[in-house]
């Protein structure tokens with residue numbers, strides 16, 4: 001190491017083969033998932049015969065700061081202008097948000113004089129709970145169609161990409177945040193340094209920021225390669241996140257492990273000079289845990305790619321056995337991660353008759369690349385398939401409960417990750 005990485009001291013532009021944070025040359029492959037279409041580009045019927053762009057899904061790990069990352073193959077304007085993912089369609093996710101609101105209001109004594117700002121606030125799925133408590137909120141959301149849904153719910157929303165420009169405008173208007181929230185957005189930021197610098201600008205001197213992101217340690221341990229897609233530019237360990245915030249004079253003073261998205265971290269940050277919130281023992285434990293897992297050594301990242309190939313072979317063997325036995329398989333869900341899995345494994349209509357999704361935006365469309373039709377969930381009761389492949393495997397318990405009726409005709413579930421498993 002030649003001194004701590006600090007993106008503020010270097011140019012903000014990023015070459016194709018340099019680390020998004022510390023600008024070191026990227027020389028180590030984490031995993032190469034081949035070519036894939038954008039995983040949220042669900043196709044309308046009239047688009048099925050058109051050419052479809054595919055981009056590489058080649059992930060690198062930086063040997064200096066250990067940020068796992070994907071090159072920015074596609075501009076975020078293109079990805080997020082009409083984003084199909086409306087957060088409000090999962091019951092367990094909404095419960096997670098309601099409980100987060102309760103905890104934050106109590107722990108940080110939030111009241112009607114405070115401002116809670118959320119970056120990538122989607123359809124107001126989270127801020128609605130603060131609104132219920134009469135705490136002022138501001139959402140910042142780049143996708144206009146999604147922001148409109150939020151505004152209709154009474155969640156004031158700025159339709160903008162978050163960065164230093166927006167943060168400066170808000171700071172000038174004295175709209176600084178007591179609580180600044182970013183859930184599952186950090187991974188989607190191409191200019192990481194600008195984003196974290198903007199968080200620093202927008203936070204009140206004694207304010208708290210919380211971020212949730214999938215934990216790289218869990219991705220590696222759980223073989224969750226399908227959570228890699230073009231919309232996710234970076235994959236964070238606590239170790240890498242700490243380096244990035246530290247470079248912007250922000251300290252991560254607490255961390256929680258969450259079950260969401262296959263295992264996430266919720267980190268709590270503050271200005272480095274705000275001593276009113278001491279570093280908790282949980283931070284010390286998390287550093288030790290990642291260190292013990294080898295996340296600070298480049299060699300530890302090299303075995304992941306081989307395990308991903310094994311997972312693909314296992315899933316295919318499971319599906320081939322079912323088809324050879326004359327069984328009907330359909331999918332449940334059409335999440336972004338499902339599309340990485342289906343494209344990488346080469347699973348199309350030859351295996352899955354269709355998939356279903358509760359999100360009306362996706363119904364009547366087709367999965368990108370694999371062109372599997374997406375129907376409302378009621379279709380399953382009508383066609384009585386033998387197997388249901390659960391694509392959002394992180395919600396498998398909730399889905400197996402909702403879909404328990406498939407057992408009436410002997411139907412079974414297939415969970416693809418961490419390895420293909422049949423659950424009757």
Ligand SMILES: [Zn+2]
Pocket residue numbers: 005019020021022023024062063064065066067
């Ligand atoms: Zn780096």
